[in-house]
Amino acid sequence: MATSNLRTTEWLYLALITTLPILSLSVVAQRATNVALSDLFFVAAFGCWMLDFLKGHAKLRRSWFYLPLALYLVAVICSALLSINPLQSAVKLLGKIYLIALAVMTFNLVTTLAFFRRVAEAWLIGTTVTVIVCLLAIAMFYAGFGESTKYLSYDYASLPVGNYPRVRGLSGFPALLCNYLNISLMIVIAMRLAGWLSARWFWLLITGICISALFSFSPGLGGVYLSAGLSVWLWLRSRKYERGARLVLAGSIALAIAIFLSAAVLLFDRVPQGIYSPLLQGQLRPSARALLWHGAFQTFTQHPIFGNGVGTKVANVRFIVPSGKEHVLSDAHNTLLSIAAETGLFGLLSFAAVIVFLLRKQLPLSFSNGLDQTIRTCFVIALIGALFYQSLTGSFEDSRHLWILFGLIVSASQAWADDVSREKVIE
Numbered sequence: 001m002a003t004s005n006l007r008t009t010e011w012l013y014l015a016l017i018t019t020l021p022i023l024s025l026s027v028v029a030q031r032a033t034n035v036a037l038s039d040l041f042f043v044a045a046f047g048c049w050m051l052d053f054l055k056g057h058a059k060l061r062r063s064w065f066y067l068p069l070a071l072y073l074v075a076v077i078c079s080a081l082l083s084i085n086p087l088q089s090a091v092k093l094l095g096k097i098y099l100i101a102l103a104v105m106t107f108n109l110v111t112t113l114a115f116f117r118r119v120a121e122a123w124l125i126g127t128t129v130t131v132i133v134c135l136l137a138i139a140m141f142y143a144g145f146g147e148s149t150k151y152l153s154y155d156y157a158s159l160p161v162g163n164y165p166r167v168r169g170l171s172g173f174p175a176l177l178c179n180y181l182n183i184s185l186m187i188v189i190a191m192r193l194a195g196w197l198s199a200r201w202f203w204l205l206i207t208g209i210c211i212s213a214l215f216s217f218s219p220g221l222g223g224v225y226l227s228a229g230l231s232v233w234l235w236l237r238s239r240k241y242e243r244g245a246r247l248v249l250a251g252s253i254a255l256a257i258a259i260f261l262s263a264a265v266l267l268f269d270r271v272p273q274g275i276y277s278p279l280l281q282g283q284l285r286p287s288a289r290a291l292l293w294h295g296a297f298q299t300f301t302q303h304p305i306f307g308n309g310v311g312t313k314v315a316n317v318r319f320i321v322p323s324g325k326e327h328v329l330s331d332a333h334n335t336l337l338s339i340a341a342e343t344g345l346f347g348l349l350s351f352a353a354v355i356v357f358l359l360r361k362q363l364p365l366s367f368s369n370g371l372d373q374t375i376r377t378c379f380v381i382a383l384i385g386a387l388f389y390q391s392l393t394g395s396f397e398d399s400r401h402l403w404i405l406f407g408l409i410v411s412a413s414q415a416w417a418d419d420v421s422r423e424k425v426i427e
Contacts, residue, residue, distance in 0.1 A: 009052060010118070012045035013109055017122040020401050021130045021180050023172045038400065042098070046105055061108050065410045068353035069100050075347035076310050083309025092311025099403045106407025116375070116412070120191050124205070127184040130177070131208035134167045138215055141165035157327070158288055158319075159217055167215045174216035175394045179386050180401050181213045182223050186382035189231050190375050193367060219289075220390035222259035226252050227385030230365075234377065238368040256389060263393045264290050288319040289333045289393055296332035299341040307344035314341035335391030351397065358383065358409045372412070379409045 019038040052058045076096045083089035110116050137152040146153075146165065154168045171177040188205050191197040197205075213224045229252020236245035264287055295315030299308050308314055313330035314337075320326050332338035340348045365377045382405060387396065396402055 009045050009048040010109065010115065012041055012048060013105070014118060014122040016041035016045055017119055017404070018126045020123070020404070021126050021177070022170045023176070039098070042102065042105075046101060049105060049109070058108070061111070061414075063107065063410065063414060065107060065357060066104070068350060068357050069103065071350035072347065072354055073097070073100055075306075075343050075350045079307045079310045079343040079347055082306045083312060085309055085312050088311050089309040095398060096310060099398060099400065102400060102403045103407040103410075106404050107411045110408060110411045113371075116408070117194075117196055119408075120187055120196065123184065123187050124191065124197075127181070127188070127205065127209065130169045130171070130180070130184075131205065131212050134169045134177070134212035134215065135208060137167045137169070138165055138211070164217075165215060166217050167212065169212065175218040175220055175390075176396075176399065178213050178216040178218040178220035178224065179390050179394065179396050179399060181209050181216075182220065182227055182386040182390065183382045183401055183405055185209050185213075185224060185227055186231070186378040186385070190378035193374050193378070194371055219259055219263035219393035220386075222256035223385035223389035225259070226256040226389050227381050228252065229255075230381045230384065231378075234365060234367045238366070260389075260392055263287060288317060288327070288329055291315075291317045291319065292329055292331065292333045293337055296334065296337040296341040300337065300344070303341075303344055305344045306346055307340065307342045310342050312342060314338060332395050333393060335387070335395050335397045338395040339397055354406065355383075355387075358406055361413060362409075376409070376412045379405065379412060383409065 016038050019036070019041060022038065023036045049058065053060070073096070076093060080086065080089035080093040110119055133152060137149040140146070140149050141153070141164075149165065152167060152169060154166045154174050156162075156166060159166065166174055167177070168174045169177045171180055185206070188197065188202060188209065192199075192202040210224070210228075213221055229248055233245045233249040233252075236242075236248060292315045295317055299314045302308075314332050315330055317329045318326055319329060332341055336348065339351050343351075359380065362376060362380050365380060367374050367377060386405070387402060390396060
């Protein structure tokens with residue numbers, strides 16, 4: 001990584017990482033997609049990396065990681081070719097290729113602990129900007145300037161209307177903000193354990209992330225709690241506080257389950273539908289998400305092998321929210337159901353193969369077996385919270401930050417052991 005072109009690639013890649021959460025300020029708006037600032041940095045970084053590769057200054061790292069990625073690519077290509085809307089799927093196919101390229105480029109660029117530290121610092125800058133924007137939106141709302149923050153906040157959707165803001169920051173949607181912050185939480189923890197972040201900045205960022213995630217009022221908040229609980233559990237275990245560790249783990253799991261259940265059942269007292277609950281003084285009925293899950297599963301059963309087509313609508317649910325407005329929703333709001341409905345069993349199994357590859361040889365999770373294991377543990381916890389949990393109530397298979405996390409996990413597993421074998425975790 002000594003050539004000038006590759007250093008340019010690194011700087012462009014770091015700019016991409018920094019601008020990841022800035023999605024609502026898209027520089028190009030089209031019917032089918034939005035091109036964000038980070039996408040432009042990707043084009044520049046990828047082009048520079050390819051140029052260096054063609055000149056012989058960079059090599060493609062060897063790994064079986066390319067195999068499940070290739071299977072997933074074949075699956076989405078088949079889905080696009082057999083789509084009920086080929087034009088719409090062709091545009092989405094380009095997005096899928098972009099996401100796979102993000103993972104491949106991350107795996108090939110982030111090959112040392114030193115450069116990962118730069119990546120983590122760039123992620124920290126993006127997270128800090130995001131947190132500041134969210135806290136500003138919250139403060140302005142309660143100061144009586146709620147109208148001025150409409151580009152930083154979102155409607156209440158299925159939540160009861162009240163005197164509170166629902167922030168989205170610069171991420172476009174509250175759920176996407178919460179998903180990004182879930183990974184940010186674990187990167188901040190990894191930086192603190194590595195000794196790259198002072199205690200003051202650590203607690204400021206952790207507090208800001210938690211407040212921002214809370215005011216997203218997304219079901220994905222359970223993933224943030226779960227990741228935080230798993231981290232504290234491991235930290236307490238590393239210090240032999242077994243009883244406290246078990247209590248923290250049980251509490252975080254219970255809270256995550258409760259939040260998930262609240263996304264599947266809606267308390268709604270505007271219309272006489274559902275089952276009346278005397279205890280809760282309202283009608284209990286399936287949430288919009290539950291109806292969308294059912295619709296997406298039906299789509300999957302109709303197109304079980306290659307799906308409906310990538311980028312196509314997988315459900316059609318009309319739903320009256322507590323504010324009285326009718327919403328028409330077509331997204332599955334569940335990652336596995338979304339993949340199954342769009343790309344069929346072939347796509348679902350190939351995506352599962354990618355995840356299985358990421359998780360192989362990652363156990364046991366630990367904060368006490370050296371810095372390399374600690375960082376990989378933080379990555380896996382981020383995957384548990386942001387993908388495994390949050391994907392139960394949201395479709396995040398196309399999130400840029402998740403595919404970058406995929407690349408980081410494989411890179412850390414394959415190349416960093418020798419680089420950090422003598423490093424210690426901060427006490």
